[in-house]
Amino acid sequence: MSPILDSIGSVKAFGWGKILSSIGGPAYESIQTVTSSSPFYSAQFNSIPQTYKHLQLRILYGESRTGNDVDYMRVQVNGRNSNYWRLFYGHINGTAQSGNAINNEFFYSSLSAVSAGSTYTGTFGTAILYFMDYTNANKKPNLMGWTGVASSGGFYVSAEAGMTSNTANEAINSIEVYTEATLNFKAYSHIALYGIKG
Amino acid sequence: MATATYEIINTYTATSDISDFTWTAIPSTYTDLVITAYIKNTYSNNYECYVRFNGVSTGNLYTYTFVQNYQSNLQAGRNATINEIRQFKTSAARFSAHEMNIMQYKNTNVYKHTMGRSGDVSMNSVVNGFGQWRDFSAISSITIIMEAGANIATGSRFDLYGIKAE
Numbered sequence: 001m002s003p004i005l006d007s008i009g010s011v012k013a014f015g016w017g018k019i020l021s022s023i024g025g026p027a028y029e030s031i032q033t034v035t036s037s038s039p040f041y042s043a044q045f046n047s048i049p050q051t052y053k054h055l056q057l058r059i060l061y062g063e064s065r066t067g068n069d070v071d072y073m074r075v076q077v078n079g080r081n082s083n084y085w086r087l088f089y090g091h092i093n094g095t096a097q098s099g100n101a102i103n104n105e106f107f108y109s110s111l112s113a114v115s116a117g118s119t120y121t122g123t124f125g126t127a128i129l130y131f132m133d134y135t136n137a138n139k140k141p142n143l144m145g146w147t148g149v150a151s152s153g154g155f156y157v158s159a160e161a162g163m164t165s166n167t168a169n170e171a172i173n174s175i176e177v178y179t180e181a182t183l184n185f186k187a188y189s190h191i192a193l194y195g196i197k198g
Numbered sequence: 199m200a201t202a203t204y205e206i207i208n209t210y211t212a213t214s215d216i217s218d219f220t221w222t223a224i225p226s227t228y229t230d231l232v233i234t235a236y237i238k239n240t241y242s243n244n245y246e247c248y249v250r251f252n253g254v255s256t257g258n259l260y261t262y263t264f265v266q267n268y269q270s271n272l273q274a275g276r277n278a279t280i281n282e283i284r285q286f287k288t289s290a291a292r293f294s295a296h297e298m299n300i301m302q303y304k305n306t307n308v309y310k311h312t313m314g315r316s317g318d319v320s321m322n323s324v325v326n327g328f329g330q331w332r333d334f335s336a337i338s339s340i341t342i343i344m345e346a347g348a349n350i351a352t353g354s355r356f357d358l359y360g361i362k363a364e
Contacts, residue, residue: 003216004219004222005220030363030364058229058299058301058363060301060302060311092265094276095275097265097274122334124301124302124308124311124315126301126311126312148313150261150276150328150329150330151261152330152332152337153278155265156328158328159336160326188305188307190302190305192231192361
């Protein structure tokens, strides 16, 4: 007989946060979330607390174009707008695989923002991004990204990328996430920022 | 104000060889779910442990897209219309490590999407997979089921976590 487990059982009382609180407090905290039932241009996280060791963004997203297409999600930090990132990525778009290194990239970018076209009703791209040791002003900012789309029709993509800033050492104080410059996130996109203590 | 949020919901460890198990009555108090698993099967290499939601096992409502390096062969593809998400590639020789993120599991305005990674040394396999369940329903139960012909081996462990966004 296959086990059926009631997820509201007593095990829940031993949550990760509660276990860690006995040795110093919760290690993973929600900082801020941006979402809307209408299209919106970007998610801005300003004055990010410098009290964590690492940051994580968890994202469900698409863009509001009505055609059937997949576009880029972009990430900027500290308001930088030119030649900021050095990018290395591996990528598939359908069955075509590619990888590359790019210097002087303006943004972190990933081809996984599905449009609002009829092929993609209900379909969103997914992403988890890490910013490691983001408060350290003696290191260049970095980003480790994992993104992808599963869809029964149209595009399906997957990408993993590592990024390091080209510029001077600095802590990350602000992050902005958006799609291509002239597009909006489609309704119900959800961008959540978390802090991880070290 | 920041809120602590990454909690264990339930843990299951197989005390005998089994074909499947189900987490039911998953709380709706989180934003995303995460499954971590350490799995071995009872039969052979390359048996996939499937994931289904809310007991749905018909209608070809799932899609699974993957990139994998399996026995030194880089492969990518899509199972566009299937009845499960085929994320957890397992062997019979060793326990292997797996993770699946279930994004926005209770959001009734979106289809349900997963991001998963798996690795197994005994069959030289790493997998990066993305799943979709084309249904707007909130997920209230998750079934883990081994591909036909094998079972989930004794000692395999599955942990279900909840992450809450404020």
